[in-house]
Amino acid sequence: MNIELRQLGIERYGEFVHPILTAFGALLNPERMEGTKRLQEFTLRLGAYDGESLVGAAGTFSLTMTTPGGAVPAAGLTAVAVMPTHRRRGILTRLVRRHLDEARAAGQPISALWATEGSIYGRFGYGLASQACSISIERDRSAFRGEASAEGRARLLGEAEALEAFAPVWERARPLVPGMLARSEPWWRGRRLSDNDFIRQGGGQLQRVVIEVDGRAEAYALYCVHHRWDASTIPIGSVRVIEAIGASPLGTRLVWRYLFDIDLAQRIEASLLPPDHPLGMLLVEPRRLRLTASDGLWVRIVDVEAALAARAYGSGEALTLEITDRDCPSNAGRFRLHGGERRATRTTAAPDLRLDITALGSAYLGGVSFRCMADAGQVEELSGGAVERADSLFRAARAPWCPEIF
Numbered sequence: 001m002n003i004e005l006r007q008l009g010i011e012r013y014g015e016f017v018h019p020i021l022t023a024f025g026a027l028l029n030p031e032r033m034e035g036t037k038r039l040q041e042f043t044l045r046l047g048a049y050d051g052e053s054l055v056g057a058a059g060t061f062s063l064t065m066t067t068p069g070g071a072v073p074a075a076g077l078t079a080v081a082v083m084p085t086h087r088r089r090g091i092l093t094r095l096v097r098r099h100l101d102e103a104r105a106a107g108q109p110i111s112a113l114w115a116t117e118g119s120i121y122g123r124f125g126y127g128l129a130s131q132a133c134s135i136s137i138e139r140d141r142s143a144f145r146g147e148a149s150a151e152g153r154a155r156l157l158g159e160a161e162a163l164e165a166f167a168p169v170w171e172r173a174r175p176l177v178p179g180m181l182a183r184s185e186p187w188w189r190g191r192r193l194s195d196n197d198f199i200r201q202g203g204g205q206l207q208r209v210v211i212e213v214d215g216r217a218e219a220y221a222l223y224c225v226h227h228r229w230d231a232s233t234i235p236i237g238s239v240r241v242i243e244a245i246g247a248s249p250l251g252t253r254l255v256w257r258y259l260f261d262i263d264l265a266q267r268i269e270a271s272l273l274p275p276d277h278p279l280g281m282l283l284v285e286p287r288r289l290r291l292t293a294s295d296g297l298w299v300r301i302v303d304v305e306a307a308l309a310a311r312a313y314g315s316g317e318a319l320t321l322e323i324t325d326r327d328c329p330s331n332a333g334r335f336r337l338h339g340g341e342r343r344a345t346r347t348t349a350a351p352d353l354r355l356d357i358t359a360l361g362s363a364y365l366g367g368v369s370f371r372c373m374a375d376a377g378q379v380e381e382l383s384g385g386a387v388e389r390a391d392s393l394f395r396a397a398r399a400p401w402c403p404e405i406f
């Protein structure tokens with residue numbers, strides 16, 4: 001079988017999505033498709049061809065992702081699929097290798113993705129880098145601790161007003177949280193703010209609420225109401241929160257009070273929350289959140305020196321990491337990190353820790369500790385106390401959080 005990889009122009013987007021729609025058993029949503037076509041971030045579409053038949057595809061978003069204390073250009077791998085007629089013949093492997101080559105050529109020191117299955121991407125050097133948590137809480141068990149603040153005014157907005165109000169909130173939150181992404185106006189419109197069947201998922205229209213304090217937007221939320229009634233006409237519907245972002249702790253508290261108190265909802269559901277979300281400390285009955293954790297972002301370090309230079313480090317002694325990387329030998333070697341400095345330099349010094357590129361991807365955003373990986377046998381400690389020193393350097397104030405699947 002002779003498979004050829006070709007780049008597809010945006011005008012062939014309808015063809016490009018055929019494998020992923022086949023895999024998901026989904027129909028093309030015309031509004032969503034139009035929104036995605038306009039994205040300046042959607043820089044690369046690869047098609048795998050068997051003769052003239054498209055049998056596999058993979059896309060790349062060119063993103064800017066917050067790191068602990070900085071930001072890094074990231075190649076976001078998306079819409080990967082191989083037709084069921086052509087699976088397990090190495091097509092994904094070729095698509096991922098090409099994606100990584102293109103990322104390196106474009107000066108993107110990391111690649112990041114959301115995986116459909118945890119079993120797929122580890123073999124390509126991706127490490128699990130964040131957790132995504134879900135909650136599902138009965139409205140009548142969602143009381144907050146303490147008195148409700150009198151502050152805050154909620155307003156429901158149309159798409160254009162929401163863009164104006166929400167983007168500044170996002171921009172205040174974004175630099176503080178590793179994993180958050182820069183968003184262009186087409187991204188806001190096409191993937192977040194426009195109301196369509198894809199975003200409704202069977203619920204009512206998309207609601208866009210801003211919370212203002214003293215006239216300034218402090219938080220926003222996107223949600224849909226899914227109405228249902230039981231045989232006795234008691235409302236048993238739910239509010240599905242798509243995204244809720246606070247620019248400040250007060251904003252976060254106010255927006256969740258609003259979301260937990262919407263009439264006719266029996267339950268409030270949200271996903272893609274970070275494990276350190278303050279909700280657990282805000283409620284009288286935290287266990288009622290029914291918090292569950294799943295895989296979040298997977299990160300692949302494409303260029304070790306550039307990636308390590310794109311984040312900050314805690315204070316502490318210098319540390320030498322010995323990295324192995326089967327697929328990208330240019331990443332292999334020893335790198336010296338200095339506490340408080342944003343740089344990693346190649347060295348011949350004796351290593352303190354030995355780890356594969358996969359483990360460095362997990363540690364990169366501060367979401368997985370070296371202690372955890374050492375306990376799991378993924379990091380080898382070569383000098384006494386090196387695991388603790390690595391954790392002091394890589395620790396981040398907040399868990400990584402990417403509030404959307406791309």
Ligand SMILES: CC(=O)SCCNC(=O)CCNC(=O)[C@H](O)C(C)(C)COP(=O)(O)OP(=O)(O)OC[C@H]1O[C@@H](n2cnc3c(N)ncnc32)[C@H](O)[C@@H]1OP(=O)(O)O
Nearest residue numbers: 023078079080081082087088089090091092093113116119
């Ligand atoms: C970032 C994203 O877009 S995530 C979306 C991923 N896409 C999907 O889940 C859609 C449905 N699945 C598919 O389309 C395909 O099965 C894919 C894309 C996951 C895999 O494509 P293939 O061309 O079959 O993969 P390929 O033949 O290159 O496999 C490489 C290796 O990964 C393994 N592998 C591939 N898919 C899986 C999987 N889902 N689970 C476990 N192992 C897998 C193969 O067995 C093979 O292992 P080997 O090297 O030890 O032999």
